[in-house]
Amino acid sequence: MLSPRFLIFLVVGAAVSGLGCNRDLGECNLDGTTDEGRPIEGPAAFDLAFREVDGLPMYEGQALIQTSCGAGQFCHAPAAERADRFGVPAGLNFDLDLACTDASVDSTCSDIQPCDGTTGDSAYCERLDRLDANRSKLGTWAGQSIQEIRAGTMPPGEAGRNVRDTRTWLRADGSTLPEIGSSEAREIIRNWLACASPVVARTEFAPTAQLELTPCPTVEGETCVYSGPGGTLPDPTWSSIYASLIFSSCLTCHAPANTNMDQNPENPGGFIPGGASAAGLAALDLSGSDLTDTSNWASESHAAVFEAPPSANGMCAGNALLVDPDDAAGSLMIQKLRAVQTCGDEMPPAGGVQTISNSVIDVVEQWINLGAPND
Numbered sequence: 001m002l003s004p005r006f007l008i009f010l011v012v013g014a015a016v017s018g019l020g021c022n023r024d025l026g027e028c029n030l031d032g033t034t035d036e037g038r039p040i041e042g043p044a045a046f047d048l049a050f051r052e053v054d055g056l057p058m059y060e061g062q063a064l065i066q067t068s069c070g071a072g073q074f075c076h077a078p079a080a081e082r083a084d085r086f087g088v089p090a091g092l093n094f095d096l097d098l099a100c101t102d103a104s105v106d107s108t109c110s111d112i113q114p115c116d117g118t119t120g121d122s123a124y125c126e127r128l129d130r131l132d133a134n135r136s137k138l139g140t141w142a143g144q145s146i147q148e149i150r151a152g153t154m155p156p157g158e159a160g161r162n163v164r165d166t167r168t169w170l171r172a173d174g175s176t177l178p179e180i181g182s183s184e185a186r187e188i189i190r191n192w193l194a195c196a197s198p199v200v201a202r203t204e205f206a207p208t209a210q211l212e213l214t215p216c217p218t219v220e221g222e223t224c225v226y227s228g229p230g231g232t233l234p235d236p237t238w239s240s241i242y243a244s245l246i247f248s249s250c251l252t253c254h255a256p257a258n259t260n261m262d263q264n265p266e267n268p269g270g271f272i273p274g275g276a277s278a279a280g281l282a283a284l285d286l287s288g289s290d291l292t293d294t295s296n297w298a299s300e301s302h303a304a305v306f307e308a309p310p311s312a313n314g315m316c317a318g319n320a321l322l323v324d325p326d327d328a329a330g331s332l333m334i335q336k337l338r339a340v341q342t343c344g345d346e347m348p349p350a351g352g353v354q355t356i357s358n359s360v361i362d363v364v365e366q367w368i369n370l371g372a373p374n375d
Contacts, residue, residue, distance in 0.1 A: 024143040025194035043188040045195035048213050049177045050228025052168040053248060054105075054357055055205075057213055057225040060177060061192020062096050062199050063169050065138070068155050068180040071165035071252075072097045073349050074276055075155075078130065084277065086156075094138045096197075097350075099127035102205045102227070105357045109202075112219045128201060128222060135199055142193040149186055166273045167248045170228070172213055200225045233359055236366040237375040242298035245360060246286055247273070249348050253280030255287035263293040283314035284322070302374040305333060315344040325372045328365035337361045 032044035043060060050057045058066065070077040075086050076094035103110035108123050115125035138145065148154035155164065169177035178184040192198070201222035206212040209229075216224040234240040243266065257275025272294060274287060286304055288297030305323040310316035310332060319342070320332045328334050332341065337356050339346035348355055367373075 024146050025190060027191075028195040029191050030195050043184075043191050045192045045198055047171070047188075048200075048225065048228075049169045049171055050213060050230070052170050053230070053244065054360075055212070055227035055230025056098070056101065057203055057228055058096075058098075058169075058200050059192060059198055060169075060171075060188050061197065063177060064180055064185055064189055065094060065197075066096045067165035067167070067169070069094045073252075078134070079349060092137065092141070093134045094141075095134050096131065096138070096199055098200060098202055099131050099222070100124055100202045102203065102357075104205070104359070105355075112202075115220050125220070128220060131199065131201055135197055138197055139193075142197070146186075146190050146193055149180070149189060152181065155180065164252075164271075164273075166252070166269070166271055168269070172228075199223065203227050234363050236363050236370060238302055238367065238373065239298045239375060241364055241367060242301070245356065245364070246298075246301075247294070249356065250286055252348075253277035254284045256281060256285070256291075258287075258291055260292045264295045267294060279313075283311040299374055306372055306374070310343075316341070319343050323368055323372050326369055328368040331368055334361065334365055334368065337364065 029040045029042055029044050031046050033039055045059065045061065047060045048057055049060045049063045051063075066072070069075055070080060070088075072079065072095045074080050074084050075088045076092060077084075078093045078095055080088070100106060100109035100112060112124045113122055115122070115128065145154065164180075171177065178188070202216075202219075202224040204216050204224070204226055206214075206216075206226035211226050213228050214226055216226045218224050234244040247267075251273040253276050255272075255274030258272040260272060261270040262272045272291075274281075284304060286297075286301045288294060288300035290296065307325065308322045310319055310322065316332060320330055320335070322332050324331045333347075335341040336344070336347040338361060346355075
């Protein structure tokens with residue numbers, strides 16, 4: 001007998017065959033073919049994308065919703081509270097982040113046990129339940145969600161722009177996942193919702209390149225997919241760390257709102273993140289002086305962290321230096337990246353878990369232990 005979570009995460013044709021009658025969602029293209037094996041044009045619900053920076057896999061619709069509806073930190077995220085919800089009613093949560101990644105990224109994923117209820121549910125089982133609840137909530141609002149996405153009212157204007165996750169998502173063929181406002185992205189989301197919004201629930205680093213983006217062993221019948229190729233590690237220099245980590249994962253909160261298109265040729269998308277958290281900006285500004293060109297933001301922001309005490313506006317005033325040269329373990333930046341801080345939240349915020357891979361944090365530590373130069 002199939003477990004409930006198998007039915008939740010691995011959507012079968014019988015479960016979605018009646019969804020085509022929803023006039024807002026239309027027909028479900030589950031896997032790219034009809035029952036007779038004929039190909040169907042357009043996106044399939046099980047088309048995979050992976051995050052360029054770390055290879056994290058998601059279904060294309062899952063990735064578009066996750067990056068555009070708060071990225072697990074704002075708006076439709078359970079971790080978002082008060083102003084961070086940007087007016088979204090409490091409980092209206094669509095956070096579809098994976099329940100577990102590789103144990104080298106999240107140590108709580110090192111010993112995952114089946115959720116049989118005999119010894120109490122583990123943290124992983126609780127995360128699976130939360131993912132299921134958020135996915136079910138999205139299913140309830142699927143028709144209205146696609147209407148608002150088509151109308152351009154979701155994500156909503158500047159607020160939606162400020163909270164979006166700017167990290168690049170790639171398909172297996174190397175092409176980039178389209179922007180949420182495009183007609184292609186709307187069709188991907190429509191079809192994914194029509195197929196009952198299947199989700200990747202867990203990932204592990206692929207043991208070989210041949211296994212990337214293929215199924216990995218499941219624990220509770222959830223969908224597990226090996227990570228994608230991912231990106232290359234940054235060099236142990238501030239400019240490289242800024243480009244690969246700070247820009248994509250930190251400026252959302254630690255930079256002002258900015259509607260300009262970036263003239264920096266190293267930012268081909270042109271989007272300049274920032275403006276998602278007034279408190280985060282008050283505590284630490286990692287942007288630069290030119291609001292139309294981020295080319296010099298790395299060198300200009302170095303002083304904000306180098307031998308800098310935490311801001312009096314934040315929760316860590318009086319604690320360790322943000323970056324203490326030659327003492328990576330004692331630097332608040334590293335403590336927050338590893339989610340072992342004794343004040344405030346981990347960075348980026350994710351409800352008490354580390355979200356940046358150890359391999360990337362190791363590079364930041366190496367840079368600090370080299371004296372944290374502005375290079």
